[in-house]
Amino acid sequence: MPASDLDLLIEAAREAGRIARGFFRRDPGIWQKPGDAGPVTEADLAVNRMLHAELAAARPDYGWLSEETPDDGARLRAERCFIIDPIDGTRAFIEGDTSWSHSLAVAVGGQITAAVVFLPMRDALYAATEDGAATLNHAPIRASAKAKAGEATLLTAKSNLSPDLWKAGAPPPFTRKFRASVAWRLCLVAEGRFDAMLTLRPSWEWDIAAGDLIARRAGATVTDRQGARLSYNAADPRVAGVIAAPGPLWSTLREGLIS
Template sequence: MPADDLSLLQQAAHEAGEIALRHWRRDPQVWDKPGGAGPVTEADLAVNAHLETLLRGARPDYGWLSEESPDDPARLAAEYCFIIDPIDGTRAFIDGQPGFSSSLAIARGGRITAAVVHLPAQDLTYCAAETGPAALNGVAISASDHGFEDATVLTGKPGLDPAHWRGVAPPLLRKFRPSLAWRLCLVAEGRFDAALSVRPAWEWDIAAGSLIAERAGCRATELGGAPLRFNRPGARTDGLLVAGAALHGQMLAAMTPRKAAGAAQLDALPRGG
């Protein structure tokens, strides 16, 4: 990884946050994406345009994968690729809630090499490189070592459905935050014990947060335990489980064995998230 890639992402994330805050709580224009893919605002598009100009201008040979840009298959042949969610938690942003973030990552060979998740309304910046610690506002963070019983898990309501847990409700406490990228960072910070998605996850939602969690001591995998890989053709993962190593293993063992989704099934999902 070029030595200043992380610094570039940090600069870009803070500039993205400044743009987002100009629209936040100011009744931004909102559209619904086709195919039930969720809302998008003028702020999402403005942040995306700025990030693409800044980042691709600085690294013209890097590929580009963003929730708010048409997919360019040329990214698959690039050695490095930006993976960007301009505003993660758009519904929270629209509602005037502060729990939205910008999620910026760089992938190489299927792995994330640099990552930043920035929450401008809360002045929080999480970051990590492929070596060294994860940090929040410049201070190293680490995940919890909580066991399975009464662990706090950031997940949507379907996450604790007994259908996913060998027919019984697990002894876990469910919590929720609107930005998936932020959920992974909160687990990295040790404020919660695990993050779980029983539905396919988009790469732009989890790329940055997964590296931050890993560098804080977590294990981050697809729901069936397969390693996360990024800059794939469909830009999706088959669910997500992030937790400290012991808890991760305990949760996998307690869950109903999962039949992995094929690439065709994941690719058939509408773009968005």
């Protein structure tokens, strides 16, 4: 059995990748979730079953929060909790795009202490612990040092740049890019390949928990859209959007938004 939570998550993420690759671009079964909650595939469910079985066996006292498991609230009685997205970017997975990931985290007392985001088709494994460096394939990574919006790239959906969301009637002059996986967007900020990320929609904990820690340990500031630090394993596992960026760019985004 792996000695640390991080080693456990890494081992589980690699096994998740092995399972998901078996379905990728092979016409997996697809269903629509109730309430217009989006698609789910055979791969999501197979990965979720494996992760739940393996992680619960290794840490039976940890709670469990996953996008693909009905939430019965039992996790709220646990000090430590797994927060899992079996496949983040399911639509990309369905379309045959490689920008999907497995997002695995452990929360202790509401804060993330170990995190892994793995993109198996890109052989990219991001990881962090609460007191260690953020890494990509075991090499340390750092967030961008850019300070001016006009020189920076922002990972965000086009809808987040609508003029009615910004105090000045227009967003700061970032160059906009987009990636399907929210977890990967946070990791791309951690890696410094992009300078900032912004989502203004209510965000599920399983989409952001792992990427939050990885980005913060790489030097980025990560908060909700109001500027509050994120907390996890909440009764309602959603947060009020996410801003992730180096300090000066974070301030530009936070101060420019209409609250």
